[in-house]
Every structure is written in C-alpha cells, then in structure tokens.
Amino acid sequence: MTTAHSDSLTVPRVLSIAGTDPTGGAGQAADLKSIAAMGGYGMNVITAVVAQNTTGVIDIHTPPVHILRSQLEAVSSDVTLDAVKVGMLGSVEVIDTVRDWLAAVKPPVTVVDPVMVATAGGRLLRAEAETALMSLLPLADLITPNLLELAVLADAPTATTWSEALEQGRFVAERFGARVLVKGGHLPGSRTPDALLEPGRTEPVVTFDDPRVATSNTHGTGCSLSSAIATVVARTGGWAGAVRTARAWLRGALAHADSLHVGHGNGPVHHFHHVQATLQDSQSCERFTDSLWRDCAGVRGDINELEFITQLADGSLPFETFEWYMDQDMQYLDVYSRALAALAAAAPSETEREFFAGGAAEVVTVESALHRARLGDAEPLPPSEVTRTYTDFLLAATGSEPYAVGAAAVLPCYWLYAAVGSALTQKARVAGLDPHPYGDWLATYDAPDFQLATERARDIVDRAASAADPVTRQRMRDAFMRACELELRFFAEPVRRAETRPFAVASTHRVV
Numbered sequence: 001m002t003t004a005h006s007d008s009l010t011v012p013r014v015l016s017i018a019g020t021d022p023t024g025g026a027g028q029a030a031d032l033k034s035i036a037a038m039g040g041y042g043m044n045v046i047t048a049v050v051a052q053n054t055t056g057v058i059d060i061h062t063p064p065v066h067i068l069r070s071q072l073e074a075v076s077s078d079v080t081l082d083a084v085k086v087g088m089l090g091s092v093e094v095i096d097t098v099r100d101w102l103a104a105v106k107p108p109v110t111v112v113d114p115v116m117v118a119t120a121g122g123r124l125l126r127a128e129a130e131t132a133l134m135s136l137l138p139l140a141d142l143i144t145p146n147l148l149e150l151a152v153l154a155d156a157p158t159a160t161t162w163s164e165a166l167e168q169g170r171f172v173a174e175r176f177g178a179r180v181l182v183k184g185g186h187l188p189g190s191r192t193p194d195a196l197l198e199p200g201r202t203e204p205v206v207t208f209d210d211p212r213v214a215t216s217n218t219h220g221t222g223c224s225l226s227s228a229i230a231t232v233v234a235r236t237g238g239w240a241g242a243v244r245t246a247r248a249w250l251r252g253a254l255a256h257a258d259s260l261h262v263g264h265g266n267g268p269v270h271h272f273h274h275v276q277a278t279l280q281d282s283q284s285c286e287r288f289t290d291s292l293w294r295d296c297a298g299v300r301g302d303i304n305e306l307e308f309i310t311q312l313a314d315g316s317l318p319f320e321t322f323e324w325y326m327d328q329d330m331q332y333l334d335v336y337s338r339a340l341a342a343l344a345a346a347a348p349s350e351t352e353r354e355f356f357a358g359g360a361a362e363v364v365t366v367e368s369a370l371h372r373a374r375l376g377d378a379e380p381l382p383p384s385e386v387t388r389t390y391t392d393f394l395l396a397a398t399g400s401e402p403y404a405v406g407a408a409a410v411l412p413c414y415w416l417y418a419a420v421g422s423a424l425t426q427k428a429r430v431a432g433l434d435p436h437p438y439g440d441w442l443a444t445y446d447a448p449d450f451q452l453a454t455e456r457a458r459d460i461v462d463r464a465a466s467a468a469d470p471v472t473r474q475r476m477r478d479a480f481m482r483a484c485e486l487e488l489r490f491f492a493e494p495v496r497r498a499e500t501r502p503f504a505v506a507s508t509h510r511v512v
Contacts, residue, residue: 010039016085018045018046019047019088020048022053023054025262028044034224042227045071046068047087047088047098048061048062054264055266068098076105086140087113095133112144113145114144130152134176137178141239143172145180147159153168154172179197180196181195182204191209208244217262217269218266229246249274249452252270255273257270288473288476289465302488303420308321308325308492314428319437325494327381328384332387342399342406343398343406352460397409402468408464417445418451
C-alpha cells in the first residue's frame with residue numbers, strides 16, 4: 001500500500017480508470033468533473049463503453065484488453081501521475097491488466113471504488129471477476145464501497161445498522177491492508193453517517209453524521225466522491241481532511257442536484273454547484289462580494305503590515321504574545337459559534353441552514369480544539385475591550401439585523417483568515433520553515449476545507465445581496481467593513497498589549 005505525497009500540489013494530475021456514461025453523471029464523466037471541481041487536472045482511461053442514462057444501463061461494450069493496456073501505458077509513459085482513481089473494471093482480463101499496471105507504476109495515491117453491486121442490488125461482476133478484484137485491492141490506499149459492496153468484500157450479509165457496517169469495514173481494512181471509507185447512505189433513516197477506517201486501528205480516523213440531503217438525483221455519487229478524495233489527498237497528503245472536504249462538496253452537489261433537470265430517472269449531482277455565475281452588483285457586472293473585497297483593500301493592506309502578522313509569518317512572534325492572542329480568540333470563537341447558529345436558524349434555505357449549522361459545529365470541534373491544545377486547561381483571561389467590541393457586534397449583527405446583514409458580518413471571519421492563512425503558509429514554505437512554530441494555526445486556515453467554506457460563505461452573501469433592496473445592500477456593506485476593521489484591531493491588539501503591559505508567564509505557561 002502506498003502513501004500520499006508529503007508535499008502539497010497546486011494542480012494534481014489525476015487519472016480516472018473507469019467506464020463511460022453518455023449522460024455525464026457517472027463513470028469517467030463524473031470523475032473528470034469531480035477532479036476539476038477539486039482543483040485537479042483529470043485524465044481518463046476507458047475500461048468499458050456503457051450505453052446508459054438516468055433510468056439504467058442499456059448495453060455495455062468492453063474494448064479489447066490490448067487497447068486498455070495501450071491507454072494505460074500511453075498515459076504513464078508521458079505524464080507523472082499524482083493520483084489514480086479506479087472505478088468500473090468488469091472482467092477478469094480487465095482487472096488483471098489494471099492490477100499489473102498499478103503494481104508496476106505504483107502511483108502515489110490509489111483510490112478504488114469497487115463497482116461490484118448495483119444500487120438496486122444486482123451483482124455486476126461474475127464470481128471469477130470478484131475474485132480477481134480481491135487481488136487488486138491490496139494495491140489501494142483507499143477503498144470506497146457502498147454497503148452492498150462492503151458486504152461482498154466482508155463475505156457477510158448486507159449491514160442493516162451502522163455498527164454492523166463499521167464492523168464489516170474493520171474486517172475489510174485488515175483483509176486488504178487498505179483504508180476503507182464506510183458509507184451509510186444506504187441505511188434507513190434521516191441521517192447519513194460515514195467513517196474513515198485504517199488497518200490496525202479499532203476506532204475510525206474520522207466520522208461524520210449529517211442530515212440526509214433530500215433528493216432522488218444521486219446518480220454517480222460513488223464515482224464523484226472517490227475521485228474527489230483522490231484529488232484532494234494528492235494536493236494535501238491528509239486523508240481525513242480530504243474526506244471531509246470532498247464530502248462537504250458532494251453534499252452541496254446533492255443539495256443543488258435538482259436544479260440540473262437532466263433525464264427522467266435518478267439524475268446526476270451538480271458537480272460545479274460552488275462555481276457561481278457572476279451576479280449583478282448595482283449597475284456593474286461584478287459579484288457583490290468582489291466589490292466588498294475591493295472596498296476592504298486598505299484594511300487588508302494594514303493587516304498584512306501588522307507586526308503580529310509579519311512575525312507570525314517568519315516564526316519570530318513571541319510565544320507569550322501568540323498565547324494571549326489564542327486566549328482571546330478562544331473566547332471570540334465561543335461567541336462566533338453562537339452567531340453562526342443564529343444565522344442557521346434564520347437561513348432561508350436548507351442548504352444555507354446546513355452550512356451555518358455545520359460551521360458552528362466546526363468551530364467547536366476543529367478550531368477550538370487547536371486553541372485548547374495550545375492553552376491547556378487554564379482559566380481564560382478577561383476579554384479585552386477589542387474582544388468584547390467584536391463579539392458584541394457579531395451577536396447584534398446576527399441576532400437583530402436581517403439575515404443578509406448578518407451573513408455579510410461573518411464573511412470576514414472566513415475570508416480574511418483564509419487569505420492570511422494561505423499567504424503566510426506560502427511565505428513559510430518559501431522560507432523553508434519546517435517545522436514552523438505556529439504551523440498548526442497556519443494549516444487550519446490554509447486547509448482546503450476552510451478555503452472551500454470561505455467560497456460557500458461568499459456565495460451565500462452574493463445570493464442574499466441579489467435578493468436585497470438597496471438599503472439592505474448598503475447595510476450589508478457597512479457590516480462587512482465594520483467586521484474587517486474589527487479584525488484589524490483584533491490582530492493588532494496582542495502586540496499593542498505586549499508593548500504597553502509586559503506579559504508574565506505562570507508556571508503553567510499561561511499568560512497572566
């Protein structure tokens with residue numbers, strides 16, 4: 001089993017080995033769209049020409065195996081591959097050819113979506129082909145079966161409970177020495193749990209449990225998720241984060257699937273739901289958030305020149321200064337999560353409710369965990385005047401103002417941190433700071449899932465602005481700028497405080 005790249009790739013080169021879908025929802029068509037949506041460069045090798053649409057498969061033609069072998073060799077002899085996603089294979093000869101090629105090429109990342117059982121329950125592979133596929137799976141870094149396929153790989157009845165699915169996933173991970181993504185989408189109920197398992201570990205690496213997205217347009221979800229994960233992990237090297245990012249994106253693709261109107265059966269997901277068309281902003285053709293970003297250019301420039309930011313970038317920021325900032329930021333995050341929860345309650349659509357509710361939970365589980373790891377169990381310090389002013393503003397904007405104004409008020413909490421995290425991570429990489437003393441903070445806000453969340457927050461503000469009257473749009477602009485100015489003061493405060501009131505360090509290494 002291979003491991004992922006340790007270096008982040010800007011545009012990973014990802015090969016899909018799969019069958020076709022002329023309606024574009026599954027197979028290599030879904031793979032290429034998913035790879036592109038996750039920022040990769042997609043390539044494809046065709047294993048089967050499938051005549052299918054949203055209502056089912058009509059016919060399949062398997063090209064001669066020497067054509068498959070020639071396709072594989074043509075790509076790998078010319079292009080350095082960063083990841084490979086394997087989908088539909090179909091026959092013993094095809095499986096053996098792909099297995100031998102994988103063993104010879106050894107791609108840095110290999111994700112196998114074992115297409116064995118149709119959603120309706122029919123077996124897609126003959127017994128001898130299933131046996132051949134078993135010999136390929138030890139070459140995978142990640143296997144992404146549906147519950148029906150998981151049961152085949154575990155040689156067990158199809159799981160009817162989440163605990164049964166996890167037990168089968170553990171067995172499959174040990175059997176093939178590969179990670180397994182256990183997916184609970186086929187279980188009954190209103191929730192869709194997922195878990196990433198690794199061989200040698202009893203407990204999942206990461207688990208998810210979200211409300212089921214209400215849509216029948218789910219064609220190609222397995223193909224899309226597996227290729228998206230392959231792309232993100234090739235970029236970042238982190239499996240848990242890649243699953244989190246790809247899963248959040250796919251939930252959005254499902255939530256927007258009904259807008260496509262493709263076919264009369266189970267239609268495809270909306271792979272590019274996160275790419276918003278340019279919105280009208282007053283009499284111009286730019287997005288509303290583009291104009292906001294332009295308006296705050298001066299504040300952004302001031303933030304970049306702050307001593308706190310420049311020292312954070314080169315790692316020279318005194319530990320006590322950073323710790324005081326983390327203490328205040330922990331208190332800020334407590335209020336910020338409440339502000340996001342208020343937006344979730346006021347959101348006009350299920351998609352936006354899920355986004356803000358998920359953001360509130362993410363603050364508690366991910367960002368706050370970073371702060372707790374730094375600060376330990378010590379009691380928090382009194383909030384500074386800047387901290388109180390900022391948190392009071394957020395609560396008022398999300399609790400008393402219209403929803404659109406509140407959404408604009410929290411946008412800098414995403415966007416400015418995403419910009420700072422990305423810029424400082426790049427500077428640290430160029431400077432060769434490894435390890436960076438504050439690398440955990442930089443990684444949190446440069447992470448692909450946080451960057452994706454920022455884009456989704458922008459989309460929400462753009463949609464709200466497009467439906468708002470001129471007075472509300474101006475209030476949105478004022479709230480956004482006020483939040484940007486408060487972020488500037490929040491970043492400036494730790495160094496200002498250190499200069500006017502020297503820190504003392506307690507025996508617990510907490511600032512007092």
